[in-house]
Amino acid sequence: MIHEQPDEFEGEEPVSKSQRKRESLALQKLGKTLTELKPQQLTKIPLADDLREAITELERIHHREGRRRHLQFIGKLMRSADHDAIQQALDGLQKEGLQQVQQQHLVEQWRDRLLSEEKEALAEFVDAYQPDDIQQLNQLIRQARKEKAQEKPPAAARKLFRFVRDTLT
Structure with missing residues (x-):
């Protein structure tokens, strides 16, 4: 049964x-x-x-x-x-953070290239981003190289970093 x-x-x-x-x-x-x-x-x-x-x-x-x-x-x-909406917002924050890190790395790469390479990097940077004050850019590069050669604190390199960051954003 x-x-x-x-x-x-x-x-x-x-x-x-x-x-x-x-x-x-x-x-x-x-x-x-x-x-x-x-x-x-x-x-x-x-x-x-x-x-x-x-x-x-x-x-x-x-x-x-x-x-x-x-x-x-x-x-x-x-x-x-609403955990789905919360997770989406967290993912957006994480994506935003990753973009900021990538932007920071790009700025560092440009600064390093501008300091290590002579005219090629400067020409590429000017062509790609058209900075407002090319004369100031040249001056910062010269000062940063001079500081590095004299083993001084990198004040001009920091200014160059800020200049490149402001130009990129």
Whole structure:
């Protein structure tokens, strides 16, 4: 005699306890990532007021166990938050940070090329970016080379860096 049980979960399978725990830990980890952001970055993330308040409150908690419990609380608040939008905003911040790092590397490369190569790098830089004051650029390059030869602090190299950065942006 075979008993037929009604299909309570037609089309969807129940979520296991392990899966719920993994999801909860992932949300807690996302909340911990939010607590590591600077206040200026945190304003760019779409958060509910209670979640934003809990994240900023973590800074005041110094006791290890208290911090752990508060991170669990943040994870609990994350369950009701729009974690997809939060993750997208975090990805945007990370992409923005990577672009800034790439920009910084480009500026450093141009500065190094301008100091090491003679006329070729200068001509390429002027053709590519048309700086406002080529005379000042030449002067900074000469001063930076002179400082390096005399083993002085690199004040002109820093000024050259700022000049190249301002020209690129």
